[in-house]
Amino acid sequence: MTLVVLGIDALDPDLVDVSTHPSLTLSSHRAIETIVSSSGEPSTHELWPTIITGLRPEEHGIVLDDGVAWENPLLSVGSRIANVVLPETVRTRLGAWLLTNTDADAFRKPASYYAANGISTVFDGRKAAAIGIPNYVVDEEIPDREHQLRKHMGSLFERDASEPGGHSSSDPVEFYERCLEMSMIRIARVRRALRGRRNELVFGYTSGLDLIGHVSYDRPELRQRAYAELDEFVGELVDDLGDDDELLLVSDHGLQDGLHTEEAMVAATSEELIDDIESVLDVRAAIERELETGAHDVVESTADTTTDGEQSDRVREQLEDLGYM
Structure with a gap:
């Protein structure tokens, strides 16, 4: 038995409907509270560490300052320069430029950070697969396909303080396609990990919906299409679940009119799994409760799960088409 957790950045409770999004609402769904950062809105950078630790940002120590992760050494230098020679309103733009044009990254905190700082996570002591979770990078040497796509958007996704969503795109339709490709890759990786039957917990994350929402706030047809296609992707994951497997979807915030919302x-797949989740702070406890009370036994696979069976072949072909393998 495996518990699959899929983090969908910006999945908004106000924008899903049981009749049109059965795979995004599953057997039971609900809105939960999130946490507003110092930037004035919920921050992905801070919230996924919160979700996997159950701690507030000031407790786990991964926080934003004016919307930028200045604790990165390179960004810290930029911060000191900006404070001296630039107006405060320009400071975040400098950080955005550094994030876009250097190897500095606000989402690539290594998994080792937590143990080094005496912080426990939902993965500790478990056979678990962590796939693409912001600020929980298991192996910094292994390139991540979604991350690579996100870092090389160029004019398709640029910081723009004049836009309601803080970003603009030279071609929103092409940008949409790139984002859906990113989501497809991550969900395919989650499906492979599930079928491998080597982990009691498979926890993946995708950011495509969030990125689309930031630049398509004035194009509701793209947003609706994104929810419909994501529902199909998650539906394929649901089809892979065994009789005793469970699936939990979780978001860090909603997104409307280009801005993160506070829900x-x-x-x-089980109503009991989310009964006690009132906020992002409760997600870790709910996962651990399910793992401790459910029969999440790991069955060692004796076959190459990337090629064994029709379902594995489908996902392998999908990954090859996308250039991941």
Whole structure:
């Protein structure tokens, strides 16, 4: 038995409907509270560490300052320069430029950070697969396909303080396609990990919906299409679940009119799994409770799960088409 957790950045409880999004609402779904950062809105950079630790940002120590992760050494230098020679309103733009044009990254805190700082996570002591979770990078040497796509958007996704969503795109339709490709890759990786039957917990994350929302706030047809296609992707994951497997969907915040909202969302194949989740701070406890009370036994696979069976072949072909393998 495996518990699959899929983090969908910006999945908004106000924008899903049971009749049109059965795979995004599952057997039960609900809105939950999130946490507002110093930037004035919920921050992905801070919230996924919160979700996997159950701690507030000031407790786990991964926080934003004016919307930028200045604790990165390179960004820290930029911060000191900006404070001296630039107006405060320009400071975040400098940080955005550094993030876009250097190897500095606000989402690539290594998994080792937590143990080094005496912080426990939902993965500790478990056979678990952590796939693409912001600020929980298991191996910094292994390139991540979604991360690579996100870092090389160029004019398709640029910081723009004049836009309501803080970003603009030279081609929103092409940008949409790139974002859906990113989501497809991550969900395919989650499906592979599930079928491998080597982990009691498979926890993946995708950011495509969030990125689309930031630049398509004035194009509701793209947003609706994104929710419909993501529902299909998650539906394929649901089809892979065994009789005793469970699936939990969780978001860090919603997103409307280009801006993060102060409501996140959870959905699950079991109503009991989300009964006690009132906020993002409760997600870790709910996962651990399910793992401790459910029969999440790991069955060692004796076959190459990337090629064994029709389902594995489908996902392998999908990954090859996308250039991941």
